[in-house]
Amino acid sequence: RSLSIHNCSGFGNASLAVFWKLCPQLQHLDLSGLQGVTDAGFLPMLESCEAGLVKVNLSGCVNLTDKVVSSLVEMHGWTLEMLNLDGCQKISDASLVAIAENCPLLSDLDLSKCMITDCGIAALANANQLNLQILSVSRCSSITDKSLLALGKLGQTLGGLNLQHCN
Numbered sequence: 001r002s003l004s005i006h007n008c009s010g011f012g013n014a015s016l017a018v019f020w021k022l023c024p025q026l027q028h029l030d031l032s033g034l035q036g037v038t039d040a041g042f043l044p045m046l047e048s049c050e051a052g053l054v055k056v057n058l059s060g061c062v063n064l065t066d067k068v069v070s071s072l073v074e075m076h077g078w079t080l081e082m083l084n085l086d087g088c089q090k091i092s093d094a095s096l097v098a099i100a101e102n103c104p105l106l107s108d109l110d111l112s113k114c115m116i117t118d119c120g121i122a123a124l125a126n127a128n129q130l131n132l133q134i135l136s137v138s139r140c141s142s143i144t145d146k147s148l149l150a151l152g153k154l155g156q157t158l159g160g161l162n163l164q165h166c167n
Contacts, residue, residue, distance in 0.1 A: 001025055001051070007033035007060075013041025020045040027051050032084075033060040039067050046071050052079030059086035059110070069095035077102030086112040086136070093120035100127035107131060112138040112162070118146040125150035136162035143167075 003023055005011060011034050026049050031037060042064060053076040058064060069091060073080065080103050085091050091114040099106065100123045109132055111120075121143065124130060132154060137143055143166045151161065 002028040002030075004028075004030040005034060006030065009036070012036030013038055016041045016045065020048040024048055025051045027053060027079075028055045029053055030055075030057040031061060032057050035060065035062050037061055038063045039065055042068050043071055046075050049076065052076055054079050055082040056080065057082075057084040058088060059084045060088075062087065062089055064088050065090045066092055066094040066098075070098040073098045073102040077104075077106075079105065081105050082108040084108075084110040085114055086110045088114055091115060093117055093123065096120035097123045100124050100130055104129040104131070107133040109134070110136040111140060112136050114140060115142065116140050117142040118144055118150070121147040121154075122150045125153040131157050133157060134160040136160075137166065138162045138164040139166070141167050 003019060003026055013036070016037055053072070056072065069085070077099075083099070083106060085095070091111070093116055096111075096116060097120070099109070116137065121137070124132070135154065135158060143163070155161070
C-alpha cells in the first residue's frame with residue numbers, strides 16, 4: 001500500500017516499471033528526488049494502481065510535466081488527499097486547472113518552485129469542490145499581488161499558507 005524511494009540517482013523509468021507490477025494496491029507514493037523519472041515511466045504506474053492514490057509526493061522529480069499531473073488527478077483525484085510537487089519545474093497552470101476540476105478531497109497541496117502564475121491560483125480559488133487546508137507556493141516567481149483576492153477566497157478553508165520568497 002505504500003512505496004517510498006528517495007533521491008536514488010540511478011533510479012529511472014526502467015526501475016520504476018518493476019514496482020508497478022508488484023504494487024497494484026498502492027495508496028501512498030513517495031518518489032521524491034527521482035530526477036531520472038519522466039512522464040513515460042510514471043504514466044503506466046497510474047494505470048496499474050487499483051486502490052486509488054491518497055498521498056503522492058513527487059517533490060524534486062524535475063522531469064515530470066503537466067501531463068502526469070493531469071493523468072494523476074483524472075484517474076485518482078477522487079481519492080487524492082495530499083499532493084507534493086515541490087521543485088517540479090515543468091508544472092504549470094494547466095496542472096492547477098486539472099486539480100481544481102478533479103480533486104474534491106485534496107487538503108494539502110505543495111506547488112513550491114513550480115512554474116505557476118496568478119491564473120493558476122485563480123483556477124484553484126474558483127473551484128467549487130476544492131477544500132484545501134494547506135497550500136504552499138513558496139519560490140513561485142510568477143505569483144504576484146494579483147493573486148491576493150484569489151488567495152483570500154481560498155482562505156475560507158486554509159489553515160496554512162506558504163508564500164515565502166515570492167517576488
